Amino acid sequence: MSVPPLLQVKGLKKHFPIRGGLLRRVVDHVHAVDGVSFELAAGETLGVVGESGCGKSTTGRCVLRLIEPTAGEVLFEGRDVGAMGPQELRGLARDMQIIFQDPFASLNPRMTVAAIVGEGLVIHKLADGPRAIEERVVQLLETVGLSSDHMRRYPHEFSGGQRQRIGIARALAVNPKLVVCDEAVSALDVSIQAQVINLLEDLREQFNLTYIFIAHDLSVVEHISHRVAVMYLGRIVEVAPSRDLYTSPRHPYTEALLSAVPIPDPTVARKRIVLEGDVPSPIHPPKGCHFHPRCPRAQAQCKTDAPVLRELAPGHVAACHFPN
Amino acid sequence: MALLEIQGLKTHFKTEDGWLHAVDGVDIAIDRGETVGIVGESGCGKSVTAKTVLKLIDMPPGKIVAGKVLWKGRDLVPLPPEAMQKIRAKEISIIFQEPMTSLNPVYRVGEQIAESLRLHEGLSRKDALDRAVEMLKLVRIPTPERRVNDYPHQFSGGMRQRVMIAIALACKPQLVIADEPTTALDVTIQAQILDLLGRLKDEMGMAVMLITHAMGVVAEVAQRVVVMYAGKVVEEAPVRELFAHPRHPYTQGLIHSIPRIDLDARHKVRLEAIPGTVPKLIDPPEGCRFAARCKHVRTECRQATPPLREVASGHRVACILDLPT
Numbered sequence: 001m002s003v004p005p006l007l008q009v010k011g012l013k014k015h016f017p018i019r020g021g022l023l024r025r026v027v028d029h030v031h032a033v034d035g036v037s038f039e040l041a042a043g044e045t046l047g048v049v050g051e052s053g054c055g056k057s058t059t060g061r062c063v064l065r066l067i068e069p070t071a072g073e074v075l076f077e078g079r080d081v082g083a084m085g086p087q088e089l090r091g092l093a094r095d096m097q098i099i100f101q102d103p104f105a106s107l108n109p110r111m112t113v114a115a116i117v118g119e120g121l122v123i124h125k126l127a128d129g130p131r132a133i134e135e136r137v138v139q140l141l142e143t144v145g146l147s148s149d150h151m152r153r154y155p156h157e158f159s160g161g162q163r164q165r166i167g168i169a170r171a172l173a174v175n176p177k178l179v180v181c182d183e184a185v186s187a188l189d190v191s192i193q194a195q196v197i198n199l200l201e202d203l204r205e206q207f208n209l210t211y212i213f214i215a216h217d218l219s220v221v222e223h224i225s226h227r228v229a230v231m232y233l234g235r236i237v238e239v240a241p242s243r244d245l246y247t248s249p250r251h252p253y254t255e256a257l258l259s260a261v262p263i264p265d266p267t268v269a270r271k272r273i274v275l276e277g278d279v280p281s282p283i284h285p286p287k288g289c290h291f292h293p294r295c296p297r298a299q300a301q302c303k304t305d306a307p308v309l310r311e312l313a314p315g316h317v318a319a320c321h322f323p324n
Numbered sequence: 325m326a327l328l329e330i331q332g333l334k335t336h337f338k339t340e341d342g343w344l345h346a347v348d349g350v351d352i353a354i355d356r357g358e359t360v361g362i363v364g365e366s367g368c369g370k371s372v373t374a375k376t377v378l379k380l381i382d383m384p385p386g387k388i389v390a391g392k393v394l395w396k397g398r399d400l401v402p403l404p405p406e407a408m409q410k411i412r413a414k415e416i417s418i419i420f421q422e423p424m425t426s427l428n429p430v431y432r433v434g435e436q437i438a439e440s441l442r443l444h445e446g447l448s449r450k451d452a453l454d455r456a457v458e459m460l461k462l463v464r465i466p467t468p469e470r471r472v473n474d475y476p477h478q479f480s481g482g483m484r485q486r487v488m489i490a491i492a493l494a495c496k497p498q499l500v501i502a503d504e505p506t507t508a509l510d511v512t513i514q515a516q517i518l519d520l521l522g523r524l525k526d527e528m529g530m531a532v533m534l535i536t537h538a539m540g541v542v543a544e545v546a547q548r549v550v551v552m553y554a555g556k557v558v559e560e561a562p563v564r565e566l567f568a569h570p571r572h573p574y575t576q577g578l579i580h581s582i583p584r585i586d587l588d589a590r591h592k593v594r595l596e597a598i599p600g601t602v603p604k605l606i607d608p609p610e611g612c613r614f615a616a617r618c619k620h621v622r623t624e625c626r627q628a629t630p631p632l633r634e635v636a637s638g639h640r641v642a643c644i645l646d647l648p649t
Contacts, residue, residue: 051510052481159601160366189365189537194581194597201594216510219540223583223595246585260515262540263586264579266563274519275512278480 004078006210007040007063007178012072014058018283031282032058034234034290036072037309042177045204045211047225047242049218049257053282054231056214060180063212064096065089076178094124097171101183103163107155113166114151117141120173140169143206145199161192165199172203180212185220197224218261222246227315230254233282233290236309240316250318253291289321297322325397326353327531328377328416328499333391335369335376338384342606346372348555350391351632354499359525359532361546361563363539363578367602368552370535374501377533378418379408413440417492419485421504426488427476433460433487434472437494444495459490463520482513486520493524500525501533506541518545539582543567548638551575554603554613557632561639569649571641574598574614576649612643620645 013036015029033055040046048056062069065081074081076092084092100106107116117140118133120126127133138148144165155163164184171179181200185193201224203209215221221228222242229239230251238251249255256273263270275294280286286293292302301321309317335347347369354360362370375381377393379400393400395411403411412418420426428436437459438452447455453472460468463486476484485505492500502521506514522545525532534545542549542563549566551559551574559572570576580596600617603609611626612618618625624644632640 051512161601190539191365191577191581191598192601194595195599197583198595198597218511219583219585222585257512258585260511261585262514262518262538262544264539264543264567264582264584265586266543266567268586272515272519274515278482278513279510 004075005039006042006044006077007212008073008075009039009059009063010037010073010075012036012059012062012074013070014055014062014067015070028283031234031285033062033069034282034285036231036234036236038229038236038239040178040210040212042210043204043208044227045213045225047221047228048212048214048231049216049221049228050231051216051257051279053233053279055234055282056216056231057182059231060098060182060212060214064098064180065092066098090124094120094174095176096178096180097174097176098180098182099164099167099171099184101186103160103167103187104155106167107163109155112152112154113137113141113146113158116155116166117169117173120170124174126174136173137169140173143172143203144169145195159192161188161195164188164196168196168199168203172207175207176209178210178212180214182214183216184213186215186217193220200224218258230257233279233285235290235319237291237320238316238318239309240313240318244313244316248313248324250312250316250323251291251320252295252297252324254318255324256296289319326394327356327358327396328352328354328533329392329394330373330377331392331394333373333376333393334389335372335381335386336389337386339606345555345605345608346386347376348605348608349629350552350555350557352550352557352560354531354533356498357525357529357531359534359545359547361534361536361542361549362552363536363542363549364552365537365602367554367605369555370552371503373552374418374503374533374535377501378412378416379403379405380418410444413492413497414444414495415497416499416501417495417497418501418503419488419492419505421507424481424484424508427484429476432473432475433479437472437487437491440491441494455494456490459494460487462493462524463487463490465490481509482516485509485513485517489517489521489524493528493530496528497530499531499533501535503535504537505534507536507538514541521545539578551578554608555605556613556629557642558614559639559641559643560632561636565636565639569636569639571635571639571647571649572614572643573618573620573645573647576647577617620647 014033017026018028020027050056061067114137118137121133127136185196225242228242228245229236232253238254256275259273288304289302289307292298307319307321309319311317330352333350337344364370434453434456437456441447441452441455457468457472465471506517546563549563553574559575577598598617612630615621615625630642630644632642634640
């Protein structure tokens with residue numbers, strides 16, 4: 001039998017309860033993630049795109065078990081993450097790390113850079129004594145393009161791009177196998193964003209990292225990912241190798257999403273598919289295909305039967321009754 | 325005569341550490357019916373420039389240190405607040421980035437649209453509300469007769485931005501300043517809003533000053549582009565010319581640092597990041613402000629601020645070098 005993939009996610013669901021009334025009883029649920037399955041091989045980068053509220057960040061967090069999934073399985077190197085006890089989970093934290101979007105909110109303002117980056121080393125006992133920790137911290141800072149002079153400073157003394165580098169150094173400290181980048185470059189200006197994207201690509205090569213790259217910016221995701229999953233209202237609607245997805249999208253939502261991306265070239269004339277209306281509420285998602293109320297190709301069947309992901313070309317799956 | 329002509333504008337802010345030179349000598353002209361994109365990264369002064377035009381800057385700490393804002397030939401800088409009020413919304417209006425915070429949560433959207441109509445056009449409450457319904461219809465809000473009585477929290481982000489556009493266009497201004505109008509929105513909603521703005525512009529013939537950090541948005545919407553960096557204009561050109569022949573190293577860097585989904589793998593190279601970060605705007609350095617990050621920098625660059633010079637028709641650049649494009 002071949003080696004299992006690094007990560008397998010099967011039927012993942014996360015429903016957040018909505019409480020109301022005098023007794024704060026559960027009156028309803030937000031169906032943030034509603035049955036998501038995918039696999040990830042070691043060394044691969046899977047991009048996850050979708051608009052606000054599609055469940056991409058919640059999916060990332062469930063994989064790391066930062067939040068408890070409602071249903072479904074997450075297998076890391078064949079081990080069931082959901083069944084792990086506190087001890088095992090701590091070990092898992094060495095293998096899986098996360099880089100957050102907001103470089104201003106995700107670093108403790110009262111800790112020095114050395115303490116932030118070194119914390120994981122201390123917790124997981126990865127370095128012996130203060131000297132060794134310091135050496136490793138300096139090495140990590142240099143890896144991400146900062147210098148040892150920065151060690152004694154506090155987060156507020158850094159720009160957004162530099163803070164994101166600190167967040168990356170912190171994630172790398174424990175030699176993780178999988179890093180979830182949750183909108184890791186979204187808050188940065190383009191010239192700085194390019195620096196951080198290049199850094200993430202270099203680190204992937206250098207340390208053989210596997211990324212789940214979650215972002216709403218399709219151009220960035222396409223640039224960095226080997227494969228891309230498109231999410232809409234809690235479900236994956238299409239997964240394909242990056243280039244295939246962009247050249248021949250099969251799902252009408254993917255097609256509309258791609259056509260909406262502005263191209264920085266005024267000579268490129270494109271036909272834009274403008275979707276009507278807004279994304280429906282994830283509290284009562286539409287029956288059948290979640291996309292049917294906005295879909296230009298919707299038919300009767302779409303209103304009743306939820307389409308499942310099926311393979312339309314090698315490695316290219318889409319959940320649509322009437323794909324391109 | 326240009327509709328709006330900003331000349332040598334300097335808007336500075338007093339801070340604990342000294343004067344911050346947010347806008348430091350900016351010249352921008354906008355003609356009637358023209359869409360001009362102002363691009364640049366955080367802190368380049370694009371929003372402060374726009375807000376100075378309408379004098380929406382808190383003074384203090386802000387101060388217009390020098391320059392003129394000529395609106396149809398008349399300088400707005402020395403105008404008293406009452407006179408500015410007559411121009412705001414009526415002649416020049418603004419759409420802000422945050423549709424969540426720029427609407428008043430305790431008033432119905434209809435009343436917020438009607439407010440400027442009653443003030444500037446002297447309409448009665450009833451007439452103004454009727455016009456509000458028409459405006460909501462114009463920005464394509466379904467069932468406007470009903471929605472006019474809703475509060476902002478009952479609208480989604482994209483719908484709120486439509487309401488903002490309805491407010492901005494209610495008095496048929498000649499210039500609309502759109503300050504990052506789609507930045508907070510998802511890409512499909514951004515497409516809807518840009519589409520709507522473009523169509524309304526064609527119907528009503530107003531000029532648009534579009535402030536954005538997104539080169540893609542500028543490429544699709546603007547006729548002419550002004551690139552700002554650290555409080556100054558570094559380049560200005562018609563949109564096709566700018567993207568085909570960018571002359572300033574900063575503009576070149578900006579264009580090359582964006583990942584492109586429309587290019588196939590053969591053209592896919594490593595992104596060309598611009599090293600370093602923007603300079604501090606308190607006591608900014610002498611000479612070109614981009615010098616510290618520029619790969620073509622020479623000694624002369626650090627000695628004097630390069631003036632904008634014309635390199636092709638309508639194409640001006642503030643760089644002393646003649647870089648290949």
